[in-house]
Amino acid sequence: MLTEDTISAISTPLGKGGIGIVRISGTLSLQIVKRTFASHNGNENALSVSHKVYSGKIIDPFTKKVIDEVLVTVMKAPNSYTKEDVVEISCHGGMAVLSKVLDLTLKEGARLALPGEFTKRAFINGRIDLTQAEAVIDIINAKTETSLFNTVSQLHGSVANEVKSIRSLLVDVSSKLELSIDFLEEDVPTQSLDEIKKTLIDAKERIESLVDSYKSGRLLREGIKVVIAGRTNAGKSSLFNLLLKKDRSIVTHYHGTTRDFIEEDLLLDGVTYKIFDTAGIRSSNHEIESEGMARSYELIENADINLLIIPASEDLTEEDIFLINAINNKNKECLYVLNKIDLQQQVDSKRISEISGIASEKILKISAKKNIGINYLKNRIKQLITDNQAGLDTGKTVICNVRHKNLLDRALKYVNAAKYACEKKASEEFIAFDISKALNCLNEITGRFYSDEVLDKIFNEFCIGK
Amino acid sequence: MIKTNTFEVIVIGGGHAGCEAALASGRKGCRTLLLTQNLDSIAQMSCNPAIGGLAKGHIVREIDALGGEMAKCIDYTGIQFRVLNVSKGPAVQAYRAQADKVQYRLYMKRVLERQSKLTLMQDTVTKILIENNAIKGVETQSGNTYYTKSMILTTGTFLNGLIHIGLTSFPAGRFGEFPSTDLADAIKTLGFQMGRLKTGTPPRVNSKSIDYSFLKIQPGDEPPSPFSFSTKKITQKQIPCYLTHTNERTHEIIKNNLNKSPLYQGNITGIGPRYCPSIEDKVFRFPDKPGHQVFLEPEGRDTEEVYLNGVSTSLPLDVQKQILRSIKGMEQCEIMRPGYAVEYDFVCPTQLYPSLETKSIKGLFHAGQINGTSGYEEAAGQGLIAGINAANLVSNREPLVIKRSDAYIGVLIDDLVTKGTKEPYRMFTSRAEYRLILRQDNADLRLFEFAYKENLISEKEYKGLLEKLENIKTKINWLESTRIKENDDLATEIKSKCNCQIKFPVVLADLIKRPEFSIIDIINNDVSHEVANQVEIQIKYDGYIKRQEKEIERFKKFEEKKIPENIDYYDIYGLSKEEMQKLNDIRPLTFGQASRISGVTPSAISSIMVFLKKVSR
Secondary structure, rough: OOOOEEEEOOOOOOOOOOOOOEEEOOOOOHHHHHEEEEEEEOOOOOOOOOOOOEEEEOOOEEEEEEEEEEEEEEEOOOOOOOOEEEEEEOOOHHHHHHHHHHHHHHHHHOOOOOOOHHHHHHHHOOOHHHHEEEEEEHHHHHHHHHHHHHHHHOHHHHHHHHHHHHHHHHHHHHHHHHHHHHHOOOOOOOOHHHHHHHHHHHHHHHHHHHHHHHHHHHHHHEEEEEEEEOOOOOOHHHHHHHOOOOOOOOOOOOOOOOOOOOEEEEEEEEEEEEEEEOOOOOOOOOOOHHHHHHHHHHHHHOOOEEEEEEEOOOOOOHHHHHHHHHOOOOOOEEEEEEOOOOOOOOHHHHHHHHOOOOOOHHHHEEEOOOEOOHHHHHHHHHHHHHHOOOOOOOOOOOOOOOOHHHHHHHHHHHHHHHHHHHHEEEEEEHHHHHHHHHHHHHHHHHHHOOOHHHHHHHHHHOOOOO | OOOOOOOOOOOOOOOHHHHHHHHHHHHHOOOOOEEOOOOHHHHOOOOOEEEEEEHHHHHHHHHHOOOHHHHHHHHEEEEEEEEEOOOOHHHOEEEEEOOOHHHHHHHHHHHHHHOOOOEEEEEEEEEEEEEEEEEEEEEOOOEEEOOOEEEOOOOOOOOOEEEEEEOOOOOOOOOOOOEHHHHHHHHHHHHOOEEEEEEEOEEEEEEEHOOHOOEEEEEOOOOOOOOOOOOOOOOOOOOOEEEEEEOOOHHHHHOOOOOHHHOOOOOOOOOOOOOOHHHHHHHHOOOOOOOOEEEEEEEEOOOOOOEEEOOOOOOHHHHHHHHHHOOOOOOOOOOOOOEEEEEEEEEEEEHHHHOOEOOOEOOOOEEEHOOOOHHHHHHHHHHHHHHHHHHHOOOOOOOOOOOOOOHHHHHHHHHHHHHHOOOOOOHHHHHHHOOOOOOOOOOOHHHHHHHHOOOOOHHHHHHHHOOOOHHHHHHHHHHOOOOEOOOHHHHHHHHHHHHHHHHOEEHHHHHHHHOOOHHOOOOOOOOHHHHHHHHHHHHHHHHHHHHHHHHHHHHHHHOEEEEEOOOOHOOOOOOOHHHHHHHHHHHHOOOHHOOOOOOOOHHHHHHHHHHHHHHHH
16 A cells, blocks of 8 residues: 555455455556456457457456456546556456456556555546545544554454464574574574574475465355256266255256256355356367357366266266266265266266275265255255365364465465575575565564564574673 | 854754764755764764664665765774675675774764865853744853754754663763753743654773684675765775673673663663663573674774674673673673663654754754664754754754655655654654665665756766666666577587576576576676676566566555645544544645555545645535
């Protein structure tokens, strides 16, 4: 907020609804979006004209993966809300996609906007009417109070403690580095680069685990994505309807009825699951359906849990085997579900076990039509979430706040840089440089700013005074 | 009568701050008077006989770059020169020299005496004259009145100075010198908020009574590196220092005598520096440490007095003697001057603008220990800036404010005027957030534009520095754009100089980035050593340097954005009572400064921005 940098945020209310906007404001905004945007018609000059809407895709420049189809609106300074260069990216892939697009803009050099910051800039740059001035202050103060509240209480107590504890590790390393720089002639213990590196690795792993926990934090906030996958007519929609106890998907015995996907929330023991019914996979030349299938693959890829439905009543097909392999390779949580066990069985769990390598007793047997094995399936889903690192057990430290996650990501980057400097046997001041940057990031989470902390620690712990 | 007693600038005090202040003012063409209680203690080194060290050495180089005298003086009078931290990166290497104390002050006195426009006068100030909240002049003990519109106070440890040796205490500025009590009262009447600090000094012993034969010798560097950018070579012979240690027996003696310590008996109320504790403090606070270092530092060429660095104490003289005689090599030592503690008043520096002018009295500047600092270098740096700005005030020029990203002097002054200090403030490199850029090697390049603008370096020196800058740029460009192949002449030459694996073709700059390469392997002697050194540092540490430069650039607009002086913080919607009060006390000049006041939140900064926008419409 204090600088002339470029800020970015999701500017539509969080929650339901597929469409949302990521807004970026500042001198770098065009540059940032240009690096991640591919225009539909391949136009090199896309985004160059102000107040025009461009359609295209947002692509992660590192993985080259398409994140979403978007509409991008360019509003050049001074004719924008903030009177700076503003770019708005309208996405329609839901919350997860919005977060991803936001994440990309942050990676490309934007800073996460503080509450009320767009409005503040609008005011500072003379966009808003005079009478609104004090309202702006109220927004800033109110929101800052909320985020202050976030840092002390909404922030899981254990998160605060963990961040503080990582912080004190870094303050400790920092004080030892400074000791060896500023007090070289003192008769005090020095720390070897190896010891420093050890502490940095410790800090790094602990920050990483916090960053990872964001995923579970996100799971808690946005719901756990459960994707029902399988070839056509495997009984996916029947299971979907049964889980949600309503007839939303059209259930027929014809192949390929569900052509896109359907999403519904399911609440199990207070945890929200987003259940996706997908288009079945099969070789098809019907265009709409094959696009639906592309969607299915994408959903499988982004799922937290996949339920792979295989009809027991028919022989395994090419598609079944393809899906088993595909999901196995993704290293995703997956439950293999043999459906239609009420009919004559052509496939048994042993067969699937052979192909997938999953113990046959772990393969579930259900009949969606006859409501057999459904409760067990639900229990297995719940169990997966509590057993694995989803972090839903209350004792675990979980990051929920995107601002915190962003700051931890940055801290991690600096700790890694410091570790790298250690490995390169760089002089202490270079290592200290990145550690102090990492500390600044953690300070923004704990809300603690105290410039003489390192010196105080040195004077308290070491006998200085040549 | 009035005419001869009227000066454009008056400097009160002839210590390290006063000297630089008077010289800067005189060099800027102002008719300047320096008043001191004793002309023979001009530039006296009251404590250790050394200049420089980590961060302090950086300041000395900056003073030199800004046309000050300290670096030249120590180059001329030093008896031992060392570069510290040579195994580390260039940003944290620093120069330190042992001084010949007597030579040092004689040299400085001579420079002052010869400075045009500068008058020296021995007298004691008893009264400060103020008119309409502006400085008018001073009255002295000898019954004279001197008039001025611009005055710098550099009082050192003299304001209500009180020396403690054991449970005995007596008023003194330094041992054997009168304190300034009238002046202290005069300052108090001006309404300043004052505080009390304490510092200490170790005993001095006679060298002939020390047995050096088992002590570790500490010689100077050969060849010695000069402080000043203008010193070509240091020719004088160097003298070594020695190292010994206290031991269990020493500590026993100290523990048994704590009841005679003014520090432990509560006689001393002033706050001492934590980085420079007395030996009794060290023993008390770190009882498990079996020994503490004692450096034996000669006080000069023409004296046998030795300074015992590490055993600052305020215990009684007989205990001091017992302590010293328990230390290896000092069994027979004779104390020539006792160690002591001195308490003194300082004026809380948050009452100053970054120009070092007081906010409440126009034309009154404070520099040095009066601002709560410790150290010759910290004092001299402030003196220089105060001198420049006192002169600027006379000629209606904008004050010189050096930013934290420009110099350690900027960090020092910003810390003082924005945060104040609770203990004697000493500079450390860790205080500088832009440490990788504020190096001692580039002090001239960082500051010469300021020096030129302030008329403190000549046209010729300025042109020389411009040329140096240009040469560095050209060389870097060449190295970054030259790709050599295996069969090139240069490749053969490089291979012959360096026994390393090189994958051709290679860009020369990339070679320099490798730790095993030095620039002299690659470039010939077509540039000066200084230029080659800069080129090498800038290429080798390019990544880190660029990151810091980017940071500075990012904060620049915000840092420089001015807050009008007449702003009424109590009128600003959205500020807490505490923030209003703090902002009103400090009255920051820029948003950068405001953001560094402790307890002022980012949303308070937003509130100020919105407020200013509102009133400007």
